[in-house]
Amino acid sequence: MRFIERLRGLPRSQAIAEQGEQPTWRRVVGRIVTVLAAVLVLAVLILPDRPGFGPGALLRIPIEVLVAVALVLLLPARAGRIMAGVGGALVGLLAVMKVLDIGFFSVLDRPFDPMGDWPFITAGADYLSRSRGRTVEILAIIGAIVVAVGLLVVMTLAAVRLARVVKGHRTSAVRTVVVLGVVWVVAAAFGAPLADRSTSVDAYDHAAQVGFDIRDHSQFAAQMATDSFRDVPGSQLLTGLRGKDVVLAYVESYGRVALEDPQISPGVQAVLSAGYDKLRAAGFSAKTGWLTSSTYAGGSWLAHSTLESGVWVNSQQRFLDYAGSDRFNLDKAFSRAGWRTVDVEPANIGDAPGPKFDKVYDERDLGYRGQRFTFNSMPDQYTLGKLQSNELSAPGHPPVFSRIVMLSSHAPWAPVPQMSDWNNIGVGYEFKATPETAGANWDLLSPDRNVVRTNYGRSVQYSLNTLISYVLTYGDDNLVLVFLGDHQPDSVVTGTTTNRDVPITIIAHDPKVLDRVSGWGWQDGIRPTAAAPVWRMDAFRNQFLTAFGTRT
Secondary structure (H helix, E strand, O other): OHHHHHHHOOOHHHHHHHHOOOOHHHHHHHHHHHHHHHHHHHHHHHOOOOOOOOHHHHOOEEHHHHHHHHHHHHOOHHHHHHHHHHHHHHHHHHHHHHHHHHHHHHHHOOOOOOOOOHHHHHHHHHHHHHHHOHHHHHHHHHHHHHHHHHHHHHHHHHHHHHHHHHHHOHHHHHHHHHHHHHHHHHHHHOOOOOEEOHHHHHHHHHHHHHHHHHHHHHHHHHHHHOOOOOOOOHHHOOHHHOOOEEEEEEEOOOOOHHHHOOOOHHHHHHHHHHHHHHHHHOOOEEEEEEEEOOOOOOOHHHHHHHHHHOOOOOOHHHHHHHHOOOOOOHHHHHHHOOOEEEEEEOOOOOOOOOOOOOEEEEHHHHOOOOOOOHHHOOOHHHHHHHHHHHHHOOOOOOOEEEEEEEOOOOOOOOOOEOOOOHHHOOOOOOOOEOOOOOOOOOOOOOOOHHHHHHHHHHHHHHHHHHHHHHHHHHOOOOEEEEEEEOOOOOHHHHOOOOOOEEEEEEEEOOHHHHHOOHHHOOEEOOOOOOOOOEEEHHHHHHHHHHHHOOOO
């Protein structure tokens, strides 16, 4: 009583301090911060690792929270705070991984690979720069760094604060953990989604992926070392194509959906049907089929490497292993057999890993000055025109094998260029967008999926029209064109399909060329149907070298 009476004679702030109490506003703010910390931790733990989840997905009891609270209660105060800080940092790291997983599932339909997928982040930044401008790219990078660092710091502080609250309310915490633990066990016994352990599973899966990548490095090296064509002399390689200019054209995002989706396929099929009628009238023939790509929605270089190397390149780690190896690919086969080899890469602004061609044309060499279109790129017609004028138009030129990457059907699929006069492409000033897509663009947040899908179909039609027109304009008895899609487009176009097939077609004027592939079972024409054969993309190199090599 004397202590209380003495406090009454002190100023209010000093009396509160003597009692160990805080002002009311501080207590309220503290409670709000604690609630926010709890909500944040729960939200990160419950958040699914892929898009498309509804409110019901958030009704979970995460086992990680129950285990963490139990450990805090069992450990000494200092050890509990240290454990909470480390655990909070790990949860923050897992939050970053979940955000990456959501992004990768949205675009590539698979989770993020912590060892091999960092180059895709760079590719995403490049996409933003090309489609939205350098400023948007820089802001996005800054924002991503701020969010990542912020999650690590905030989650660590939140976990430490919650550990302190648990220690200060021991009895309530024990009762809560026991009750929720019983509910979790019962829910798990009946397979109810209320019993959640998704964060632990995600962490295990990512750790397992790292282990798989480490083991895969040596396994893939062994696969690349096995090659029946490595030591074949040039005199026996590609004898069925002697004197031919062979153009291998990759049509960006040209997947099975372009030929089978009810909204997209009518226009694409009309282009192919009318185009093949014109090609046949000009004396050309074609064979077509399907290949299953090693990638989906992005990572075109993985598909290119798979087709040309004859091994399954489905990750960035495998690509880097392949790029640094001496694997015998199509480029080396043509080079050994006497062809000049040329690579046309309109998206590249610098040297890139991969096969070594006699000549590489990237954006710096192509001299385009006109309007930019999808992916901030030059039109396919311009790229093909430059290949023709720089390499294939000189009379008596040595046979050329050229790989060309066509970008006009690359996301964002708008604006789409119009066809121009082949003799008047100059440095690109003549190219204009189609009226339907002029001024249009698309990004990952586009609310109108139908517009995106329609523009995708238009861009594919343009690329196919360009190839057909190129053959009709410049093709002769010495031209062989192999064109294919690299992968299916983004899920905003394909939806939930798991199909990874892309069309592939060989066009030639000389009937002897297609006679060589008659045993493949491919269909006549440039539009494969559902009945056409389907190969894995890594099977093509061996089939191609066998068909066109010396027959014994």
